[in-house]
Amino acid sequence: MPTLTLYDAVGAALTEExxxxxxxxxxxxxxxxxxxxxxxxxxxxxxxxTPLAEGIIAGTAVGAAATGLRPVVDLLFAPxxxxxxxxxxxxxxxxxxxxxxxxxFPLVTLAMTGAGWGVGxxxxxxxxxxxxxxxxxxxxxxxxxxxxxxxxxxxxRDDNPVLFFLDIxxxxxxxxxxxxxxxxxxxxxxxLRNGQDVTLVSYxxxxxxxxxxxxxxxxxxxxxxxxxxxxxxxxxxxxxLTSVGKTGRLVVxxxxxxxxxxxxxxxxxxAEQAFSSLKAPIVRLGGPDAPxxxxxxxxxxxxxxxxxxxxxxxxxxxxxxx
Amino acid sequence: xxxxxxxSDPRQLLEQMLLIRAYEESIVSGSAAGKMPGTCTSxxxxxxxxxxxxxxxxxxxxxxxxxxxxxxxxxxxDPGRLLAEVMxxxxxxxxxxxxxxxISAKELGVVLTSTIVGAELSMAPGVAxxxxxxxxxxxxxxxxxxxxxxxxxxxxSLNLAALWNLPILYVCENNQWQAFVHRxxxxxxxxxxxxxxxxxxxxRTVEGNDVFAVLAAAQAAAAEVRDSRRPYLLETCTYRTxxxxxxxxxxxxxxxxxxxxxxxxxxxxxxxxxxxxxxLTPAQAAALADRVSTRIAVAQAFAExxxxxxxxxxxxxxxx
Numbered sequence: 001m002p003t004l005t006l007y008d009a010v011g012a013a014l015t016e017e018x019x020x021x022x023x024x025x026x027x028x029x030x031x032x033x034x035x036x037x038x039x040x041x042x043x044x045x046x047x048x049x050t051p052l053a054e055g056i057i058a059g060t061a062v063g064a065a066a067t068g069l070r071p072v073v074d075l076l077f078a079p080x081x082x083x084x085x086x087x088x089x090x091x092x093x094x095x096x097x098x099x100x101x102x103x104x105f106p107l108v109t110l111a112m113t114g115a116g117w118g119v120g121x122x123x124x125x126x127x128x129x130x131x132x133x134x135x136x137x138x139x140x141x142x143x144x145x146x147x148x149x150x151x152x153x154x155x156x157r158d159d160n161p162v163l164f165f166l167d168i169x170x171x172x173x174x175x176x177x178x179x180x181x182x183x184x185x186x187x188x189x190x191x192l193r194n195g196q197d198v199t200l201v202s203y204x205x206x207x208x209x210x211x212x213x214x215x216x217x218x219x220x221x222x223x224x225x226x227x228x229x230x231x232x233x234x235x236x237x238x239x240x241l242t243s244v245g246k247t248g249r250l251v252v253x254x255x256x257x258x259x260x261x262x263x264x265x266x267x268x269x270x271a272e273q274a275f276s277s278l279k280a281p282i283v284r285l286g287g288p289d290a291p292x293x294x295x296x297x298x299x300x301x302x303x304x305x306x307x308x309x310x311x312x313x314x315x316x317x318x319x320x321x322x
Numbered sequence: 323x324x325x326x327x328x329x330s331d332p333r334q335l336l337e338q339m340l341l342i343r344a345y346e347e348s349i350v351s352g353s354a355a356g357k358m359p360g361t362c363t364s365x366x367x368x369x370x371x372x373x374x375x376x377x378x379x380x381x382x383x384x385x386x387x388x389x390x391x392x393x394x395x396x397x398x399x400d401p402g403r404l405l406a407e408v409m410x411x412x413x414x415x416x417x418x419x420x421x422x423x424x425i426s427a428k429e430l431g432v433v434l435t436s437t438i439v440g441a442e443l444s445m446a447p448g449v450a451x452x453x454x455x456x457x458x459x460x461x462x463x464x465x466x467x468x469x470x471x472x473x474x475x476x477x478x479s480l481n482l483a484a485l486w487n488l489p490i491l492y493v494c495e496n497n498q499w500q501a502f503v504h505r506x507x508x509x510x511x512x513x514x515x516x517x518x519x520x521x522x523x524x525x526r527t528v529e530g531n532d533v534f535a536v537l538a539a540a541q542a543a544a545a546e547v548r549d550s551r552r553p554y555l556l557e558t559c560t561y562r563t564x565x566x567x568x569x570x571x572x573x574x575x576x577x578x579x580x581x582x583x584x585x586x587x588x589x590x591x592x593x594x595x596x597x598x599x600x601x602l603t604p605a606q607a608a609a610l611a612d613r614v615s616t617r618i619a620v621a622q623a624f625a626e627x628x629x630x631x632x633x634x635x636x637x638x639x640x641x642x
Contacts, residue, residue: 023456025451025455045455046455048486050482051478051481051482051485053478053481053482055444055474055475055478056444056447056475056478056479056481056482058444059441059443059444059445059447059448059475059478059479060444060445060447060448060451060482061448062434062444062445062448063385063434063444063445063446063447063448063449063450063451063452064448064449064451064452065448066433066434066445066448066449067383067433067448067449067452067453067456068452068456069448069451069452069455069456071448086438086440086441086444087441087444087445090436090438090441091434091436091438091441091444091445095424095426095434095436096639096640096641096642097419097639097640098416098419098420098424098426099416099419099420099424099426099428099434099435100414100415100416100417100418100419100420100639101417101638101639102416102426102427102428103426103428103433103434104642105642106642135640136640136641138641158642159642160641160642
């Protein structure tokens with residue numbers, strides 16, 4: 001099986017989908033410069049650099065998507081999405097509904113986020129929950145190159161606007177990627193490790209931290225189940241509920257601010273629908289309500305680490321049910 | 323329903339303007355009577371809408387904004403379905419989900435209407451990109467106001483359209499008002515057209531209350547976009563003679579300025595000109611007025627008879 005980085009997996013997905021469907025186009029901040037191979041194969045009309053103007057990039061994608069193209073736009077860093085909020089939230093997310101279903105918006109927005117490069121809070125801000133909270137949008141955040149490729153292919157084929165977040169810390173990690181043109185449905189989580197005692201739910205780079213924590217826990221005789229959500233909307237509620245139904249204990253882990261984050265939604269879901277299964281309180285581990293510092297130790301401290309996750313899970317397993 | 327053919331008879335232009343006026347006045351009175359929500363009218367701006375829309379071909383695409391009644395009706399929209407939309411009824415163009423402020427009608431080529439000031443400008447390059455890349459002949463017409471021209475999206479849109487050679491006819495309806503603020507308080511220049519030169523986009527202004535002048539200018543502008551496949555900006559200078567959002571007492575309006583513009587009412591000007599040059603007799607003028615009021619009465623009856631959407635439709639059409 002070929003080995004690719006997540007960054008190259010994105011390029012492979014773009015290449016395959018642009019070959020498959022001539023309505024797929026890609027434009028954004030430096031995409032024609034950095035992904036020269038796409039320009040070489042598909043030409044400068046289908047792969048374009050743009051001004052550094054996120055609003056018009058996203059707005060152009062919205063207009064193009066509504067009238068027959070399938071644009072993929074690269075807005076570089078997630079905090080830059082603030083400049084594109086009207087276009088993504090008010091236009092892409094709402095105009096299908098507001099027009100009574102007359103239009104659909106098959107577009108993908110790529111944005112990088114997360115700790116790893118010490119770029120500071122205006123380049124690193126995990127804003128994915130904002131878009132989960134906005135109707136009409138789908139949200140994906142893969143944790144491996146293979147998933148990134150297969151999910152991006154599905155996102156491009158999807159008739160809805162998809163926010164596709166790339167974790168900076170994972171971008172250049174290599175991983176095995178199937179050579180065939182595999183897709184993965186949006187909205188399906190994956191169970192990376194089976195366990196009976198506690199469920200660790202995560203997405204993005206903290207999936208690896210959960211897997212490391214599960215190793216530590218195994219050494220303590222605790223069998224942790226690790227779930228990678230992969231998509232945040234649609235959310236694979238069944239995968240979460242099935243696992244918690246088995247383990248009775250839940251730790252939700254993400255790098256984004258804990259306050260009103262995805263973890264809060266998952267905790268509420270489990271409290272509402274699996275309360276009787278719970279043997280211990282739900283634990284949420286997430287970033288603080290603070291901008292992310294550039295300084296490396298502070299940046300890393302904002303991310304739930306494996307030791308913290310393992311300790312939280314071990315405490316849950318030690319607690320006796322009431 | 324397909325886009326209506328451009329008017330070939332000047333009396334049709336007058337009739338379209340009368341229809342727009344009567345339609346919007348019916349919403350104003352319906353709103354005052356508590357039968358409809360308030361709306362943003364384009365009363366006073368009818369010539370600017372009718373002149374431009376009648377310069378377009380059936381395969382051209384229109385993006386518009388919250389003051390869209392003129393564009394929709396001139397394009398051939400059914401006033402009954404429009405009023406049904408305003409009243410939140412199932413037979414509205416958008417199944418009652420839009421209300422008056424964001425009506426799109428894909429079948430008429432009126433795509434992607436947004437009430438977010440400037441959003442139409444942000445989406446127009448994408449629509450034009452589709453036209454270009456998919457080999458469609460139609461050009462894209464983007465209606466916006468002087469308020470939207472003060473948004474960043476105006477400048478970003480013009481820059482990209484010029485850079486990418488996009489066939490967009492930008493039509494700024496400069497109605498002197500940006501919600502409750504006079505254009506003079508908000509714009510560094512007298513005219514929006516002045517800004518187009520910064521992006522190497524040809525532009526001109528036209529007297530927006532003269533439907534014949536607007537039609538001629540728009541025909542020339544549309545022909546230039548069609549031939550060059552590049553953007554052009556036409557600024558129609560007009561005046562919003564009613565308030566921003568009904569009901570509105572217009573207490574903030576300079577009464578002398580309002581009176582001066584009311585004296586230049588586009589409908590009266592057109593009617594008087596046609597009467598004076600013999601294209602229209604007083605009897606024909608009366609017949610036009612009657613036909614329009616009948617159409618509005620029929621439209622109102624249709625809208626009122628249309629059912630509200632069922633509760634099950636609350637979450638339909640959110641996702642494709």
